[in-house]
Amino acid sequence: xxxxxxNYQKLPGSYLFSTIAKKVEAFTRANPDKDIIRLGIGDVTQxxxxxVIEALHQAVDEMADAASFRGYAPDLGYDFLRRAIVENDYQxxxxxxxxxxxxxxxxxxxxxxxxxxxxxxxxxxxxxxPVYPVYIDSNVMAGRCGAYDSQTQTWSDVVYMPCTRxxxxxxxxxxxTPDIIYLCIPNNPTGTTITKAQLQKWVDYxxxxxxxxxxxxxxxxxxxxxxxxxxxxxxxGADTCAIEIRSFSKNAGFTGVRLGFTVVPKALxxxxxxxxxxxxxxxxxxxxxxxxxxxxxxxxxxxEEGKSxxxxxxxxxxxxxxxxxxxxxxxGYEVYGGVNAPYIWLKTPANKSSWEFFxxxxxxxxVVGTPGCGFGPSGEGYFRLTAFGxxxxxxxxxxxxxxx
Amino acid sequence: xxxxxxNYQKLPGSYLFSTIAKKVEAFTRANPDKDIIRLGIGDVTQxxxxxVIEALHQAVDEMADAASFRGYAPDLGYDFLRRAIVENDYQxxxxxxxxxxxxxxxxxxxxxxxxxxxxxxxxxxxxxxPVYPVYIDSNVMAGRCGAYDSQTQTWSDVVYMPCTRxxxxxxxxxxxTPDIIYLCIPNNPTGTTITKAQLQKWVDYxxxxxxxxxxxxxxxxxxxxxxxxxxxxxxxGADTCAIEIRSFSKNAGFTGVRLGFTVVPKALxxxxxxxxxxxxxxxxxxxxxxxxxxxxxxxxxxxEEGKSxxxxxxxxxxxxxxxxxxxxxxxGYEVYGGVNAPYIWLKTPANKSSWEFFxxxxxxxxVVGTPGCGFGPSGEGYFRLTAFGxxxxxxxxxxxxxxx
Numbered sequence: 001x002x003x004x005x006x007n008y009q010k011l012p013g014s015y016l017f018s019t020i021a022k023k024v025e026a027f028t029r030a031n032p033d034k035d036i037i038r039l040g041i042g043d044v045t046q047x048x049x050x051x052v053i054e055a056l057h058q059a060v061d062e063m064a065d066a067a068s069f070r071g072y073a074p075d076l077g078y079d080f081l082r083r084a085i086v087e088n089d090y091q092x093x094x095x096x097x098x099x100x101x102x103x104x105x106x107x108x109x110x111x112x113x114x115x116x117x118x119x120x121x122x123x124x125x126x127x128x129x130p131v132y133p134v135y136i137d138s139n140v141m142a143g144r145c146g147a148y149d150s151q152t153q154t155w156s157d158v159v160y161m162p163c164t165r166x167x168x169x170x171x172x173x174x175x176x177t178p179d180i181i182y183l184c185i186p187n188n189p190t191g192t193t194i195t196k197a198q199l200q201k202w203v204d205y206x207x208x209x210x211x212x213x214x215x216x217x218x219x220x221x222x223x224x225x226x227x228x229x230x231x232x233x234x235x236x237g238a239d240t241c242a243i244e245i246r247s248f249s250k251n252a253g254f255t256g257v258r259l260g261f262t263v264v265p266k267a268l269x270x271x272x273x274x275x276x277x278x279x280x281x282x283x284x285x286x287x288x289x290x291x292x293x294x295x296x297x298x299x300x301x302x303x304e305e306g307k308s309x310x311x312x313x314x315x316x317x318x319x320x321x322x323x324x325x326x327x328x329x330x331x332g333y334e335v336y337g338g339v340n341a342p343y344i345w346l347k348t349p350a351n352k353s354s355w356e357f358f359x360x361x362x363x364x365x366x367v368v369g370t371p372g373c374g375f376g377p378s379g380e381g382y383f384r385l386t387a388f389g390x391x392x393x394x395x396x397x398x399x400x401x402x403x404x
Numbered sequence: 405x406x407x408x409x410x411n412y413q414k415l416p417g418s419y420l421f422s423t424i425a426k427k428v429e430a431f432t433r434a435n436p437d438k439d440i441i442r443l444g445i446g447d448v449t450q451x452x453x454x455x456v457i458e459a460l461h462q463a464v465d466e467m468a469d470a471a472s473f474r475g476y477a478p479d480l481g482y483d484f485l486r487r488a489i490v491e492n493d494y495q496x497x498x499x500x501x502x503x504x505x506x507x508x509x510x511x512x513x514x515x516x517x518x519x520x521x522x523x524x525x526x527x528x529x530x531x532x533x534p535v536y537p538v539y540i541d542s543n544v545m546a547g548r549c550g551a552y553d554s555q556t557q558t559w560s561d562v563v564y565m566p567c568t569r570x571x572x573x574x575x576x577x578x579x580x581t582p583d584i585i586y587l588c589i590p591n592n593p594t595g596t597t598i599t600k601a602q603l604q605k606w607v608d609y610x611x612x613x614x615x616x617x618x619x620x621x622x623x624x625x626x627x628x629x630x631x632x633x634x635x636x637x638x639x640x641g642a643d644t645c646a647i648e649i650r651s652f653s654k655n656a657g658f659t660g661v662r663l664g665f666t667v668v669p670k671a672l673x674x675x676x677x678x679x680x681x682x683x684x685x686x687x688x689x690x691x692x693x694x695x696x697x698x699x700x701x702x703x704x705x706x707x708e709e710g711k712s713x714x715x716x717x718x719x720x721x722x723x724x725x726x727x728x729x730x731x732x733x734x735x736g737y738e739v740y741g742g743v744n745a746p747y748i749w750l751k752t753p754a755n756k757s758s759w760e761f762f763x764x765x766x767x768x769x770x771v772v773g774t775p776g777c778g779f780g781p782s783g784e785g786y787f788r789l790t791a792f793g794x795x796x797x798x799x800x801x802x803x804x805x806x807x808x
Contacts, residue, residue, distance in 0.1 A: 001674075002524070002527050002583035002584055002614075002616050002673065002674060003523065003527060003675075004522060004524055004525065004539040004675070004677055004679070004682065005521060005523055005524055005525075008522065008685060009677065011685065014688065041476075043475035043476050045473070045475070046470060046473070047469055047473040048466070048467040048468055048473070053464060053465075053467065053468045054577050054699070056464040059769055060457060060460040060461055063451060063452040063457065063660070064451050064452055064457045066450060067659075069449070069451040069452070070660040071448055071449070071657075071660045072447050072659045072660060073660060101555075104509055106691075106692070107692050108691065109690070109691065109692040110690060113691070114690060116644055118409050118412065119406060119408060119409055120406070120410065122407070123407060134689060137689045138689055140691045142687065163485075172454075179405070179406035179407070183710060189602075210406065211405075211406060253475075255476045255692075256473075256474040256475045256477060256512070256694060257695050258695045262790050270406060270407065270408050270410070273413065275408070275446040275700055278409070280416075281412060281415065282412075282545070284514070285537075285538060285541045285542060286514060286518060286538070286542055287510075287513065287514055287517070288511050288514065288662060291414070291660065291661050292660040292661070293460070294695055322433075347800075403742060
């Protein structure tokens with residue numbers, strides 16, 4: 001008789017977004033005339049830019065003709081896309097990442113969930129708290145996190161690095177040395193970041209202690225301050241300790257288009273074994289590449305037209321971030337993030353719990369956000385709003401909050 | 405210091421296609437004037453049909469407008485696609501599969517590689533021999549296969565079910581009861597199949613012994629004989645023992661478009677735990693859906709136009725299969741497959757090894773195929789040719805083989 005992976009049973013139910021949905025539904029039923037504004041989930045709302053649309057149409061036409069039709073893609077992704085990535089994301093920033101260190105994928109969620117597979121089961125992971133849940137859940141499924149304590153909402157074998165206003169949202173080196181360190185910078189959910197100098201310390205720490213950093217740079221395009229690194233490979237020595245994961249979801253609005261990539265430097269080895277070779281083997285065995293037409297869309301993101309159109313799109317969202325941040329500050333809120341990221345992280349007023357504030361906001365202002373406690377215990381007492389709505393909705397939502 | 409997943413180091417190098425490439429390259433260098441015909445890999449050559457191209461263009465245009473733009477897809481996939489699948493692939497064949505039992509993915513390779521994750525590490529897998537390498541390799545990576553014996557080219561903890569001309573390529577119940585049984589029907593690489601009555605016996609066996617069947621039906625569209633099941637759910641009791649994996653790669657030429665799906669019946673439970681719920685959790689944690697525009701392409705596969713155009717495309721490839729099969733029979737070869745699948749599996753003449761015959765074919769006829777030993781020890785002495793080339797190339801290749 002077959003048996004199941006028992007680690008899955010350890011996962012507590014993922015109630016955050018379903019609880020939100022239920023509360024919103026109940027409110028709507030009780031107040032059918034009230035208009036709800038959603039600044040909760042991290043999904044974009046602006047359409048795909050013209051340069052990318054054009055590339056998609058062109059690639060679709062290529063697939064209609066036997067002479068230009070493309071079947072299975074190369075394992076690591078098409079050269080044209082990997083070349084554009086290297087030139088624009090790395091060479092221009094002085095990082096020596098080469099084309100054959102790039103692995104094209106269907107997105108950062110898949111890669112950040114799958115990457116743990118190449119490590120030993122008894123590696124100890126460290127995460128910032130609050131955190132993007134995929135890092136922990138994928139490790140729980142692999143049996144790497146120990147037991148869950150529903151009281152503290154923590155896993156026995158996970159090292160938590162709290163990021164709160166007390167430490168200015170800068171994670172500190174943990175007391176217990178971890179093996180795998182997840183860093184998402186600029187951060188989801190807090191919208192905060194650390195400087196390049198602070199990141200360099202993490203790279204040095206990893207190289208000194210023999211840890212590997214899984215660096216999630218999904219929000220890199222929103223960085224506005226010059227002392228923040230766009231890639232971990234801007235730091236010295238990162239090629240011997242860091243894997244970088246990138247997404248097209250937020251810089252190009254590809255949440256429904258699906259494209260991302262992961263950089264595994266060839267210099268990254270452990271006991272003489274190349275992590276690049278291992279990730280290549282995983283790609284070759286369990287994945288068959290992103291669609292040709294989507295890889296052409298990715299290439300267009302780096303065209304001059306594409307870059308210019310996307311700069312405007314990001315400016316649009318960052319204008320929303322400014323509206324939220326300044327509007328909340330004017331209303332007396334304590335607010336973080338929103339400068340180098342499309343997320344605003346606010347301290348709930350009057351020491352309310354995250355869920356109490358959620359209810360207040362929904363009932364009084366008809367605005368939906370995300371309770372900070374949904375991202376980890378240190379998120380309790382905080383609340384996330386996103387800048388991905390339309391400008392009109394964002395302005396209206398902040399007006400309502402100010403009138404509360 | 406972090407450590408790596410040591411199971412990856414157990415995997416022998418994947419030399420099959422790289423050895424083929426090297427041999428072809430050396431031949432081309434020595435014979436620059438000779439024209440090579442490739443009937444080796446299972447990639448399609450015909451373009452995407454007009455109905456699908458039209459759907460792709462339409463979906464691309466939707467993404468260009470904020471009002472019709474789509475962000476993150478629903479976890480299991482879009483309703484419109486799951487509805488089309490249920491109606492066409494299941495209801496029309498009398499199978500009671502429901503929409504919420506369908507999980508849309510980026511292809512059968514990902515799903516067949518990832519599905520093992522939801523099972524316990526000490527489950528024993530059984531595979532037919534020869535076999536699609538992903539089934540074994542993904543289980544090796546999870547530490548489920550024991551040690552590799554390079555002499556016999558087998559894994560100590562894997563149950564092999566030889567499929568050769570001696571048993572008419574019908575796998576027999578193994579002596580040692582397995583937990584997870586992989587069946588690919590119609591089969592890659594042999595191009596052979598088993599009847600619905602024979603499949604029913606496997607379903608009964610699984611239900612009796614408490615095994616689960618991973619049923620890969622990627623070649624279902626090529627079935628021509630009425631006594632062969634298109635889905636395992638045509639068999640009684642399959643919903644309590646079988647997961648079915650489907651691909652759009654071969655029925656619609658989507659090798660470079662990337663779309664597939666997996667059916668996990670809600671009735672499939674183990675110790676009270678739902679495998680459907682587990683697979684849903686995996687999808688929600690480590691995957692973010694197939695692109696919207698690709699899911700619309702999948703929907704068009706099931707439109708009346710799409711179905712009619714694709715019937716023609718499959719007929720085109722099956723005409724190639726007939727050319728190969730009849731041409732080889734006329735030349736005195738012993739030939740299998742090619743009736744319900746796009747693969748022809750031939751016994752090498754004069755007891756030559758698979759690689760000896762590969763060299764003969766390349767040197768004498770300039771035709772490239774795949775040595776059967778690359779798919780497992782029982783593939784030794786066999787050779788695979790595919791029907792996915794152009795008609796002109798296929799006819800020319802067979803002419804050359806007949807002249808050998």
